Amino acid sequence: MTACKCLLLLFLFLVTPVTSAAPPIERWQTASGVRVLFVESHALPIVDIQVDFAAGTAYENFAQAGIASLTRELVELGVAGMDETQIASRMADVGAQLSGEVDRDRASIILRTLSMGDKRRVAFELLRAILSTPQFPAAVFEREKARSLAALKEALTRPEALVKRAFWSAMYGSHPYGRHETTESLATLERADVLAFHAAHYTAPRARLAIVGDLSRAQAEAVAEELTAALATSPGMTAIAVPELPSSSEQRIAHPAVQAHLLLGLPALKRGDPDFFPLIVGNYTLGGGGFVSRLMKAVRDQRGFAYSVHSHFQPLAQLGPFEIGLQTKKEQAQDALAVTREVLASFLREGPSDEELLAAKQNLIGSFPLHLDSNREILRSVAVIGFYELPLDYLDRYSDNIEEVTLSDIKAAFARRVRPEHLVTVIVAGE
Incomplete structure (x- = not known):
C-alpha cells in the first residue's frame, strides 16, 4: 500500500463519525437467587455497583409511613464490628463512595470504587457487611429519626413540597403510591419497626444487582456471590396493586x-x-x-x-x-x-x-x-x-x-x- 493511500485511510478513519452502540449486558443469577446484570468496561479503573431492593415507600403501611427512607439511611450507618465513623474512614482510605436513594418502588445502595485489587477488595467487603450485617444502633436510630422529623417539618413550610404531596395524594388516594410520611407516623416509629421492615424487604428474592466497570465476567460473578451470599432467601416479591384512576x-x-x-x-x-x-x-x-x-x-x-x-x-x-x-x-x-x-x-x-x-x-x-x-x-x-x-x-x-x-x-x-x-x-x- 502506498504512503498516499495510508494517509487517505487514516484521514477517513479520523473524520468518519463513530456510531455509539449500547454496551452488551450480561445476565445471571446468584446461588442465593439474586438477579445480576453486568456490563464489562475497561475504559476507566472504576467499578460501579447498585443493589436495588423492592423496599420503596409503596411497601410501607400507612401507620409507618417514612420507614422505608429511614431504613435505607440506617442500613449503612453501622455494621458488625464497625460504627459509621469507621465505615466512612475505610471508604475514604480506598477512595470509594457510598450513596443511595429511595423512591416508591426501590431502595438503592450504590458503591463506586477503584478497580485495583487492594482498593476494590476493601470496598466490596464493606458493601457485603452493609448488605448482610447492618446493626441499626439505637443511638443512631434516634438521631436519624429526629433528623427526619426536622426535615419533614421544614419541607411542610415550602410550597413546592406541599404541591407534590397533595398532587400524589390526589392522583392515588389510598393506593400505596399516594402515601406520605407525616410527623405523626415518623414520631411513632421504633427501632424494632426498622428491624422488621429490613428483615421483610432486604432479601435475596427482592434484590437486583447491577455491576458496571473494570472487571471480567468471572470476577463479576465472584463479586456478586460474595455480596449476596448472606442475604435471607425469603420473603419474596410482592406485587404493588394497580391504582384506580381518579376522577377529575x-x-x-x-x-x-x-x-x-x-x-x-x-x-x-x-x-x-x-x-x-x-x-x-x-x-x-x-x-x-x-x-x-x-x-x-x-x-x-x-x-x-x-x-x-x-x-x-x-x-x-x-x-x-x-x-x-x-x-x-x-x-x-x-x-x-x-x-x-x-x-x-x-x-x-x-x-x-x-x-x-x-x-x-x-x-x-x-x-x-x-x-x-x-x-x-x-x-x-x-x-x-x-x-x-x-x-x-x-x-x-x-x-x-x-x-x-x-x-x-x-x-x-x-x-x-x-x-x-x-x-x-x-x-x-x-x-
Whole structure:
C-alpha cells in the first residue's frame, strides 16, 4: 500500500463519525437467587455497583409511613464490628463512595470504587457487611429519626413540597403510591419497626444487582456471590396493586408565597408498557422539549406566565404519573392554568405535526448517547433494566423504537393514557 493511500485511510478513519452502540449486558443469577446484570468496561479503573431492593415507600403501611427512607439511611450507618465513623474512614482510605436513594418502588445502595485489587477488595467487603450485617444502633436510630422529623417539618413550610404531596395524594388516594410520611407516623416509629421492615424487604428474592466497570465476567460473578451470599432467601416479591384512576378534580391550598405552584396529571404509565415510546416522543412536543415545546411557547413565550413549564411521564412498577408543572405569579394562576389546559386539549385532539415529530425523533435519538457516556449513566440504565425486567436489548433497540413511532401511534397512546376525565389539578398559593 502506498504512503498516499495510508494517509487517505487514516484521514477517513479520523473524520468518519463513530456510531455509539449500547454496551452488551450480561445476565445471571446468584446461588442465593439474586438477579445480576453486568456490563464489562475497561475504559476507566472504576467499578460501579447498585443493589436495588423492592423496599420503596409503596411497601410501607400507612401507620409507618417514612420507614422505608429511614431504613435505607440506617442500613449503612453501622455494621458488625464497625460504627459509621469507621465505615466512612475505610471508604475514604480506598477512595470509594457510598450513596443511595429511595423512591416508591426501590431502595438503592450504590458503591463506586477503584478497580485495583487492594482498593476494590476493601470496598466490596464493606458493601457485603452493609448488605448482610447492618446493626441499626439505637443511638443512631434516634438521631436519624429526629433528623427526619426536622426535615419533614421544614419541607411542610415550602410550597413546592406541599404541591407534590397533595398532587400524589390526589392522583392515588389510598393506593400505596399516594402515601406520605407525616410527623405523626415518623414520631411513632421504633427501632424494632426498622428491624422488621429490613428483615421483610432486604432479601435475596427482592434484590437486583447491577455491576458496571473494570472487571471480567468471572470476577463479576465472584463479586456478586460474595455480596449476596448472606442475604435471607425469603420473603419474596410482592406485587404493588394497580391504582384506580381518579376522577377529575381541582384542589387549591393557601400559602403566603408570591409564586403559585401548579401540577396537573394522572396515573398513566408502567415500566415495559408498549405505549412508552409513543408517549415520550409525543411528550417532547407537548412539554418535554424545553423551549421548542408547545407548553413553553404558549405559557412562557407568548404570554409570559412562567419562566418554565414542563410535562413528563414517570413510569413505575404500576401506573406512574403523567405530570405538567409550572410556577407563576399568584394573580396569574387561573389564566396560566387555562392556557395549559387548552394546550393539552389541543395536543390530545391533533397530536404533533410532521415537523414536530421529526424534530422530536432527531433530538431523542441524538441525545441518547449522553445517557451512556459514563459508567454512572450506564449503571443507572442497567439498574432500571434489571429491576423492572426490561429486555436485555432495551438500550440497543432504543433508537429504533423511537424511529418507528408514527403520528397515529402518538395520538392513540395519548388517548389511552391521558384522559381528561381523570386529570387532577393542585394549586398551592393560588387565590
